[in-house]
Amino acid sequence: MRTEALLRLAGAVRGSVVSAADAAYDESRRVWNGTIDKHPELIVSCVDTADVVEAIRYARTHDLGVSVRSGGHHVAGSAVIDAGLVIDLGGLREVSVDGGTARVHASGGALIGDVDRATQEHGLAVPLGLVSETGVAGLTLAGGYGWMRRKHGLSCDNVLAAEVVTADGQVLTVSPQEHPDLFWALRGGGWDLGVVTALDYQAHPVGPDVHLAFLTFGVAEAHQVLANLTELVRGAPRGFAPLAVFWTFPEADVFPEELWGQPFLGVAGPYVGAVAEGERVCAALRDLGTVLTDLSGVVPWVEAQQFFDEDYPRGRRYYWKSSHLASLEPEAVTALTALAASRPSPLTSLDVWINGGAIADVPDADSPVGNRSAPYMVGIEANWDDPAQDRANIEWARAASAVLEPFSSPGAYLNFDDLGDPETFRRAHGDSYERLAGVKQAYDPTNLFRSRTGPVG
Numbered sequence: 001m002r003t004e005a006l007l008r009l010a011g012a013v014r015g016s017v018v019s020a021a022d023a024a025y026d027e028s029r030r031v032w033n034g035t036i037d038k039h040p041e042l043i044v045s046c047v048d049t050a051d052v053v054e055a056i057r058y059a060r061t062h063d064l065g066v067s068v069r070s071g072g073h074h075v076a077g078s079a080v081i082d083a084g085l086v087i088d089l090g091g092l093r094e095v096s097v098d099g100g101t102a103r104v105h106a107s108g109g110a111l112i113g114d115v116d117r118a119t120q121e122h123g124l125a126v127p128l129g130l131v132s133e134t135g136v137a138g139l140t141l142a143g144g145y146g147w148m149r150r151k152h153g154l155s156c157d158n159v160l161a162a163e164v165v166t167a168d169g170q171v172l173t174v175s176p177q178e179h180p181d182l183f184w185a186l187r188g189g190g191w192d193l194g195v196v197t198a199l200d201y202q203a204h205p206v207g208p209d210v211h212l213a214f215l216t217f218g219v220a221e222a223h224q225v226l227a228n229l230t231e232l233v234r235g236a237p238r239g240f241a242p243l244a245v246f247w248t249f250p251e252a253d254v255f256p257e258e259l260w261g262q263p264f265l266g267v268a269g270p271y272v273g274a275v276a277e278g279e280r281v282c283a284a285l286r287d288l289g290t291v292l293t294d295l296s297g298v299v300p301w302v303e304a305q306q307f308f309d310e311d312y313p314r315g316r317r318y319y320w321k322s323s324h325l326a327s328l329e330p331e332a333v334t335a336l337t338a339l340a341a342s343r344p345s346p347l348t349s350l351d352v353w354i355n356g357g358a359i360a361d362v363p364d365a366d367s368p369v370g371n372r373s374a375p376y377m378v379g380i381e382a383n384w385d386d387p388a389q390d391r392a393n394i395e396w397a398r399a400a401s402a403v404l405e406p407f408s409s410p411g412a413y414l415n416f417d418d419l420g421d422p423e424t425f426r427r428a429h430g431d432s433y434e435r436l437a438g439v440k441q442a443y444d445p446t447n448l449f450r451s452r453t454g455p456v457g
């Protein structure tokens with residue numbers, strides 16, 4: 001039975017309100033990660049800012065905690081809150097671009113693919129992540145690492161302004177001039193401060209075509225390949241920001257059948273710059289070691305942005321962590337190689353992000369993103385399909401994190417974390433943690449927004 005208040009809410013919003021009484025409830029509470037099984041009290045699908053204001057008013061009146069869902073991609077399922085109210089921004093996906101100033105206005109529920117499509121109409125791109133179905137808001141508010149990171153910084157470094165609905169229902173324009181404390185906080189520490197209904201970004205010229213590198217090598221050559229690769233990247237223009245991935249050849253026709261099921265170390269990434277320059281820089285990748293396969297070529301930027309899409313289907317089971325490495329010394333590579341060999345699932349990968357460049361140019365105090373100077377980040381991605389394998393995969397990822405600890409600097413990346421340990425937030429924000437806590441207290445003193453809890457005990 002719906003209460004009068006709930007009926008009033010349903011009548012007040014242009015979007016929809018779903019509770020456990022509705023047939024749509026089970027589908028509405030699902031997120032991308034198939035291990036997440038949370039039971040919110042209500043899901044309010046918003047189609048405009050006024051809907052968000054109504055949802056917040058209802059949550060305050062009924063003392064419900066609030067989470068925000070944009071792309072629903074976070075592995076911890078933090079877009080959904082048990083026994084609370086989910087503000088679903090999936091109905092707010094408009095993106096507009098001012099080609100003259102390269103300023104992009106993205107609604108709070110826009111996905112990376114939405115932004116890429118709109119910006120490429122103008123020969124532009126915003127630095128975002130590597131899979132096109134990820135929400136730009138969740139990604140940006142906690143950092144945002146992508147192919148443009150070494151040239152143009154993290155996604156959050158490219159935010160110019162935001163529209164935010166605060167816990168008291170006010171709609172604020174947030175920029176360096178207006179509410180500068182909240183603007184500072186949103187650029188990397190932005191979850192649970194309010195509902196970000198729009199983000200304005202600075203875009204940059206890219207494409208329409210780019211050179212995309214994707215070569216694979218035997219894991220036995222990992223020391224040589226990674227040493228050569230890191231040296232190559234350090235000497236190359238900042239448009240070169242590849243990923244080195246320990247993975248397993250899938251049963252896909254693009255690979256020779258004799259390699260199916262074999263482990264590999266792949267080097268992948270588009271060159272952010274002219275195609276000819278990309279071809280020249282990436283030609284050196286063939287000398288990193290003995291090439292097993294080379295699928296490099298020229299592709300549209302939008303396609304490069306979808307390179308990993310089909311490897312991450314909705315509903316698969318995922319558990320991720322990450323480590324910031326101070327160096328890729330031989331002992332660290334030996335550890336990575338051993339971890340790669342012990343992966344319980346062939347879908348699981350260890351991703352080495354080579355950072356530096358524009359990421360490290362930003363002074364630590366300018367944003368709540370910690371660990372900017374760490375030259376490498378390893379994404380520990382346990383991916384599997386069989387629920388019976390949950391424990392084995394989760395334990396592997398946790399053990400991998402512990403094994404990499406001696407080589408790591410004391411940071412964390414919230415977008416690649418199970419969020420189960422509250423200390424993770426302190427590690428992620430480093431010296432900015434107390435200042436961020438002050439902004440939270442100022443804008444959400446009753447802790448209305450409380451999505452930051454992990455799913456796995």
Ligand SMILES: Cc1cc2nc3c(=O)[nH]c(=O)nc-3n(C[C@H](O)[C@H](O)[C@H](O)COP(=O)(O)OP(=O)(O)OC[C@H]3O[C@@H](n4cnc5c(N)ncnc54)[C@H](O)[C@@H]3O)c2cc1C
Pocket residue numbers: 032067068069070071072073074075077078079089108109128129130131133134135136137138139140141142143144145146190191192194195196197312415416451452
């Ligand atoms: C397949 C895949 C690929 C990925 N690739 C990358 C990558 O290349 N680089 C990278 O850096 N990260 C990557 N990530 C991690 C990704 O950045 C995070 O999962 C991110 O939080 C997802 O954003 P979302 O909007 O989809 O998240 P959601 O799950 O919807 O939300 C995540 C968190 O952000 C908060 N939030 C979301 N939207 C808003 C909003 N509008 N206002 C206020 N709070 C909000 C939510 O409350 C929640 O706590 C990837 C994740 C996946 C699943």
